[in-house]
Amino acid sequence: MTTLLRNCRPMGGTAADLLIEGEVITAIGAGLPAPEGATLLDGQGMLALPAFVEGHTHLDKSRWGMGWWVNEVGPRLIDRIDTERATRRGGFDPATQSARLAREFLARGTTRIRSFADVDTEIGTAHSDALVALREALRGTMDIQVVAFPQSGLLVRPGTLELLDQALRNGADIVGGLDPSGIDRDPKGHLDAVFGLSEKHGKPLDIHLHEPGELGAFALELTIERTLALGMQGQVVLSHAFCLGDVARAPALYAALAEAGIAVATTAPPSRAVPSVRAMRAAGGRIFAGNDGIRDTWTPYNMPDMLQRAMLVGLKNEFRRDDEIAWALATVTDWAAEGCGFAAYGLAVGARADLVLVEAETVAEAVVATPPRRLVLSHGRVVARDGVLAS
Ligand SMILES: [Zn+2]
Known part of the structure; x- marks a missing residue:
């Protein structure tokens, strides 16, 4: 499965897209082209953190x-x-x-x-x-x-x-x-x-x-x-x-x-x-x-x-x-x-695609305000939205 997560801000930086192939983040960058058949997710400009x-x-x-x-x-x-x-x-x-x-x-x-x-x-x-x-x-x-x-x-x-x-x-x-x-x-x-x-x-x-x-x-x-x-x-x-x-x-x-x-x-x-x-x-x-x-x-x-x-x-x-x-x-x-000792961790190319999107400007705001988790991905799959598990 291939997923393109568009328009999120990894660690509060500038907006970027994340390409996820299988379980792994394979590219991070602005305006990544969507591979044919890819599932598209809209990050709505939210802050992206590693799970x-x-x-x-x-x-x-x-x-x-x-x-x-x-x-x-x-x-x-x-x-x-x-x-x-x-x-x-x-x-x-x-x-x-x-x-x-x-x-x-x-x-x-x-x-x-x-x-x-x-x-x-x-x-x-x-x-x-x-x-x-x-x-x-x-x-x-x-x-x-x-x-x-x-x-x-x-x-x-x-x-x-x-x-x-x-x-x-x-x-x-x-x-x-x-x-x-x-x-x-x-x-x-x-x-x-x-x-x-x-x-x-x-x-x-x-x-x-x-x-x-x-x-x-x-x-x-x-x-x-x-x-x-x-x-x-x-x-x-x-x-x-x-x-x-x-x-x-x-x-x-x-x-x-x-x-x-x-x-x-x-x-x-x-x-x-x-x-x-x-x-x-x-x-x-x-x-x-x-x-x-x-x-x-x-x-x-x-x-x-x-x-x-x-x-x-x-x-x-x-x-x-x-x-x-x-x-x-x-x-x-x-x-x-x-x-x-958990391997393949992080918001980086080559890491497993486990990540969280929240509505916050910066990392510090996310820590202080503990906003709801709008989207959670694990192993490249959406597992929860707005605090509700997908299954
Ligand atoms: Zn204890």
Whole structure:
């Protein structure tokens, strides 16, 4: 199939046409001739952005569409973990919920998602397996990376390590880790275990590091040491890494992360200090963004809308200038694709034709105003108009 998208403004530049052959953008320019039989789309002078990338979410936990859940959870991390496990026993279908939320993401212009999937001794690999099945069902429309994630702890719950191993054999793409000291209380043991799984399966690693201050910085340094020792540069992500917002020696840590090729995934929550997008980029490192959980028992907040996440990244990082706000967009577009390892990304010749049209003059206006997604293309096909999926 050949499509000519006429009169859009890539990244807010001058009006151009995009020629799409099959899944791929093959030409960008003004006044491109329409090949015979091509489908014509009118961009109406709208701003064109590359389709968004969600770099850190939990599709398998969301209660999206299930009605409002009254949150009465206690203040500690372990309260949230225990509540979630208890609530799940009341009936929760991760396959239905993951599919529901993925479709909401697509309608709002996101075509690539990295999602964690809980693995524990109660649910086994069911959530990870459900996400692997969804990844396959959506292949050709969305790209989903599945992280097998020990949400309830790894070493503190004997049997979990074997289940993670099983989830990876069943097709999960990435090894997940969690607070080596704060939850497992054994940083060396935890990191040895997850790096060991990563090596065994030849799969990347993504560790939730909520641990604050020096405790988090210590785990971060242990992660850097192992990444370098195993030659895993470019294969490791630290999610949250709140400690970077806490410790005075953060500049040295940003530099060490950059040198080790470890990317940071941030959700830019308003509630605490976070890694600085500016500092990470200035150090030559990689940083990208995600929502984390959306409408689950952990949080009632967040939306499957990466423009909104970019806006929150901009707010949290105190970005005011247009060129700074463009960095906020990059955390959910180019930088997220690079950090997660999604290939053929971007609004460029040779990239896959995944793009979004919105009514905005500039990138900064799109981030700040989060306008409706007028048109979403994935794999060269129109998949949504005005927030409504084509099928
Ligand atoms: Zn998370």
